[in-house]
Structures are given as structure tokens and as C-alpha cells.
Amino acid sequence: MDALERATGVARYAADWKKKDMLYARIITSTVPNGRVVEIDKSGASGTEGVVDVVTCFDDRTIWHAGEREHERRLFTDRVRFVGDCIGAVAARTRMAAQKGSEAVRARYEEYQATFTIESSLREGAPKVWDDGNVLKTRNYGYGDVEEAFGACSVIVEGEYETARVHNSQLEPAASLAWWEGDRLTVVAATQSIFGCRNGIARDLGIPADNVRVITKYKGGGFGNKADSMNYDLIAAILARRTGRPVMVEYSRSDEFTSVHGRWSSRQKLRLGCDQSGNVLALEVNAMCDIGAYTRRIKPFNFVDGAQSYYSCRAFRGEDAGVYTNTPATGHMRAPSGPQSCFASETIMDEAAFRLGIDPLQFRLRNMVRVAHNSETLTSNGLEECLRAGAEAFGWKERRNAGAVAAETSTGAGVAIAAWHSRLGRGEAAVSLTRDGRIVVRTGVVDIGTGAKTTMAVIASRNTGMPIESVDVEWGDTEGSPYSVGESGSRTTAFTGTAVKAASTALRGRILEKASGISGIAPGSLEIRNGAVLNAGRKLLAVEDVAETLESELVEKAATEPALPKGTERLSFAAHFAEVEVDSETGAVRVLKYVAAHDSGPIVNSLTATSQVHGGVIMGMGMALTEQLLISDYDGSVLNGSFMLYRLPNIKQTPDIQAIFINTDDPFGPKSLGEITLVPVAAAIGNAIFNATGVRLRRTPFTPERVAAGIEGKRSESLPGAR
């Protein structure tokens, strides 16, 4: 509903704001991967024309609580842990002066040995990223007796899988504008959660949350890297307080790659056991993830998560750990730990199906989850329908390669399934009828591109009986908005949407009471349709007429927090089908056709839901084929921190994508969607490459050289006389 603003360029993103006397800030970052700042010489910066203020780790000791999960992280740190760690910032009258000033600051370090890989971090006597060790153990998880279950298996498949570090790379670089009026702080942030951002800033600066106002009207994507207060929000606020002027912090694209987290890489060992007829009995996952110098992952989740909910096996055991390295921080990215988990488990499932000679689709139909974790009832489960409807639309039988590997190019088809959390939680909304007959929805939702605003308007329209054109949504400002969970965890529709529905339904009741007062007909005999109050299908009056009689706006507020009954689990499901074409010489992979079938409960807005699926598939193609944040083995710095070198999916790679929705009737309404769309993509594409070429890829991304090397290996195997 704000598409016109976006399409005409009037939508204002954080960096589009201006304030009188505004200063520009640049961060000063560490040039060593592990060490301590001994001394900082600011004179070069202070002497730069236009520089107004220089702040360093020796001037300001603010703790950035959301910056690291297990340890205290200083906003400006003297104990640096990666090349790019923030040690200070410069504020200047122009962008150019801020840049020059930041470059003129000289820091002297005491350098320590550093570690850049999982192996070197685990080695005995390894350099320490943190004093208490380099390993962050998470809880083990699972169900059933795995060893007993493996004992009953006649086929056991084992494999090692790796997913590369990738980066959120939302197109809008970080920006934050802050100013103070007395003790009141206003921050124009590019955040996914205005309340999370506000509360985080208040906590870090030690001021009451009521003194902080956060505004985010438009946000140019986030995919998980803007959920709390971010360091640039705090830097803007601190410099604004020191200088008494508004301060804008803008990150460059290379700052984004180095200073804003991406997705951690994973290395996983899997063991999967089946009986002779192809029933999976046991699955074990052992994962190690390179989480960089800081992890912004929130407790208590694991670093690899999801596969425990995909299958009906007798037992599952998951064990994982994060390993700190002197490399950039990692954190949330769209389904933070899901694609890593799915890639490994759905690849080994494919390997098992091949070993058993069972069609991969049939293998999944046989083994897909029916009772969650072998004990919990699912509130709804459309996975079987996803598999069947998806296969039908895709043309599974026709597109499967029967074994003909052509000389130049070959095609093949693959399938992968996924499940993802669909939690319930707190939502608040106020819905009102104004005196001029319009519906106003007030929520704390931020629209980062998921269509949340439109979705809230659709829910209000349906439940009040007013046409969508009469609905306005006020959003994106902590002043005057009720609480909303942030745009993360695919939760907006489920959490806040539930509150909007409750408030809208209550408001319709109030409008009907008023209409009853005017018409003399009992409210129970009235209904509202398309803005008109009807009795037995005949229009009595318009809601506008009711509104005219109001003395003030008619407001209904709702706070909802539904809870799952004990012993139940609520999940969204997906089955993805990919057809690829592989060039046997170059190893280049092209995705030709893609069908994504989803069970996300009843779909509120199929237009924006379809767009979410398209977006997840494209992002998943990036993870599968081209994206990889390269880390220097010399100093742990980012080697490809630009769009020139970090290859995001391009419009030319767009396959024919079809989204299918299985509208299961979940008792709690819509389920999550935004994140799961990306989860199965890499596995589906990898499995399709195997079907096309016989080459099994266990590491993402499937770059041309890896695919070509695999094909070369196959050829030499099949040469006459080869060993």
C-alpha cells in the first residue's frame, strides 16, 4: 500500500533524512586482527579541516549489549578481535572531511597471534579470541535413543557438509541519524524493530526508554541484520551528545561487509540410518560453525537448526558449537541456522535414497514428519500436500534425468523439504474509526519489504468489513505506536496480525452497536460489508453515516498472546523442486525451473506472499551458486567486500519460479513464511546437479570450478583401465 511512494522515489529511508547543522560520522577501525590498542594519536584528525569531534575507545566506554551473545562487547574497543573492529569515530561537517579525519587517526597496537579458521581456533595452545576460550558450546538436542536406533539400521550413510559464510547484503547500507533535545534522544534508524532498537539504545546509554524515540518509516531490506540497537545507532547518539548537533552515520558498502554481520559458515558431520525398506530410523548431526570474533546470535538457539523437525525418525541427536575466530562478526540472516541444517540433512537424504534405489520424492513422502519429534502433535501439517502438489506442478517424472549424461550439457531435477518455526507471541494493535469514516490501524510494525503494512490493512479490512481503500496504517515510530515484535523470525503476521484481527473484530462490534442505536435494529441482525451496514442483505446506512455521529474517534485496542497447548508443535513446511542445466565443460549451473510449494497456513495476501517466495528462492540460489564471503588467511579480513566481488544473484539468473500455497487450516491462523522460503533452496539445487551429472556436491557454493572438478573426476573414474 506504500508502493506508490517507493515507485516514485518519495519514500524516505534513513539516509534520506536531513537536519540543520547535521554532521557526518565515519568509524575508525582496527588494522590488526587480534591485539590491544596501546595509544591513539588523534591530532591528525583534529587538525583536519571540517572535523568537529573525534571519539575513541579511551574516551567512551559504552557497552554494546546486543553486539555479542556471551561476552561484554565495547562499542569502541581497545581489545580488538578482527580487522575492522571499531575503535573510534569521527564527526565532521562534510562526508569528505569525516573520511579524511578517520584516515588521519593513528593507532598503535600490541599485537597477539591470531586465528582465522575453525581448525586453528581448536588447536591446542591456539591464540585466544576470548580469554575464556574459543568454543561456544550450545545445548545438545534431539529425542529418542540414537545408538539403539542405529543398531536397528541396515543401511547407514555418513557424510561431511559445509556451507560457506554469506552476507545479508540488503541493498540499503546502514545509516542512522540522531539528535538530542535536552535529555530526549531521537534516532532515525534503519531498523527491523523500532522497539528492540529503542530498548537497546536506552539500555546501552543508561537512559529511560521513554526518553528515546526511534523512527523508521522505510527500510531497504534487512534479512536479519538490523534487529536490535546497532553500533551505528549508538555512535550517532554518542557523537550527537558530545557535539550538541545532529549526527548522521553512514556505512559504505565495504563497511557493510566488514562491520555488519553475515551468516556463519558451518561444517557438519551427519550420520543417517535406514532399514532395508527405506524407513529412516536415526539421524545424527554434529556441527561446528565459524562464528567470527563476535556472535550476535540470540540465546538459546543452536547454530544449526531445523532438521530435527523434518522427518519421522525414531531418534535424532544434534550437537553443535560455535567457534570464535579473529574474523568479522556473524549473526542473524533470514532463518539464521536453517539453510545450513537443511543443506546437510536434505543432501544426505538424497544420498540415502540413491543408495537404496528409491525415488527421492517417494523417499521423502515415506519419511516426512507426521508427529513432531516423535511425540508432539502438529497444529497443522501440509507437507505431504506440498510434496504432491509441488511434484505435479513441476512435472517431477518428466524432468528427472534417467541417467543420460550428455556430452555438453545435461539437465536434472532435485527436491528438498524443510520445516521452520512458527511461533506464537505477543502482539498489540489499536484500530479505530475516525469521524470521517476511515479505519486507522496503529501498530509498531516496520515495513522492510515484506508487505507487512499491506497485510495489516488487509486483516483490518476483512475484519471490520470496510474496503481496503478506507484503511490507513500508521507505523514506524515508537511515539504513538503500540508494541510490535520486529520484522524478524517471520513473525509479524502471526504476532501483530492476531492483535489487529482482535481489535478490528471488536471495532466492528462497536460500529454495529452504534448503527443499531441509529436504526433501531438489534446489532445481531446487522453486518458490515464493503463499508455499508446491512440488514438481511439490504443496505441500511453507510459506516460513514455512523462515523458522522461520533463525538470522537472510536478506538479499540487489543493485546494478544496466544500460547500453544502442551505437547503440540507449530511449524511451517515447504517442498522445493529445482531443474538445472549443467555445462559439462565449464561446470556452470543454470536453474531452469523452480517450484516452491509452501504450507504457511491460510495466506492473507497472496500477492506479497508470492513475492516472499520469489525472494527466498533467489537468495537461496545465491547461497547455492555464487555467494561466499572470502576471508584472508593472512589477517582474517574480508577479501571480497564489494558487490563487484561478492556475487549476488542477478536478474539474468532468474528461473521460471512458481509458488504454490497449501492453505492448511491452522487453529492459530497464518504461519510463518518469510524465512522458510530460502531454507531448502541450496539442497534442492545440489540434488538436481547430482541428478544431472552424478556429481555429489557437499560444499556450498557450487561454483563452476567445483562442479567441473566433480565432472572431471567422474570421467576419469569411468575411463577404461581406470582404477
Added chain:
Amino acid sequence: MSGKWKRQVSFTVNGASQSLEADVRDTLLDTLRDRVGLTGPKKGCDEGVCGACSILLDGRAVCSCSMLAVEAHGSNVVTIEGLGKDGEDRLQLSFIAHDAMQCGFCTPGQIIAARSFLDSPGADLTAEGIKNALSGNICRCGCYANIIEAVLAAARSGGGEP
């Protein structure tokens, strides 16, 4: 900062004449955003790869981050704000109708690139032609399928004339 870095630059922006004293080191993108007050063109990468800063320079889409303001002297510049000034632009409406945007940050650049493509003589008005023409515009939200549909629909309805 002395006068040696300053030059008087005159150009037409969205139909109106502009004359300003520009720093010779400033990009056209920064000048449009900071001095002219047009924030429709976005700074996504500042190195000419993502296309979010696209503008029409004498009718052709270019990355305004990759040229200096002084290089635009005497040119005719159109930004996203300048499209559809006299009534709504069919291309913009087509993007809206096809949900060809999510976060919207790349959208001004996508629309400018599509405008330039549709206006070019002999444009290959097929999905393949659109993919080639828009390959310099990154959409991280992954709206590509709908962008192709939106441009195709605009092309069918008369070359997307405004």
C-alpha cells in the same frame, strides 16, 4: 576549503534549470541527493555495480555514483522524481500492479533502467531483452520475476509511454 575545488555547474534536472557551485570531487549522486534535494536515486554501493543510483542522462540510464557532478554540466538529468510528473507514469504503475518491489530501495534504479530500455529504438521487448537491459540493477529482495513481468506489461501497453 578554497575556491580551487569549486566550479559552477548548470544542468536541467527534471525539467527545471539548476545552477550550483559544486565541489569538483563530488559525485553527481551526492550532489543530487545533498544539494538538489532529490533522494530518489539511492546509494547502494557507490561503485557503479548495483544500479540503485540510476538516472537518465540525456535519456540514457547511467549510474550517478560513477560520474562527477561537473561532468553533468549542460546535460539533461531526469531522476525517478521526474518520471510521471505530468500524470502517473505507466511503468511506475506497472511495477506497483505486479508487486515488482519489496523493500523498494532498488526500485527507483530499476524503473529508470527500464525507462531507458523502453525508450531506446529497437529495444528487444522480450523477457530475455529485459533481463539483458536490467542486468546492472541488483535487487536483493529477489523481485526479478515480477520486475520482468512489470516491464513486459508496460512494453505491451504501448512501449510504456508515460
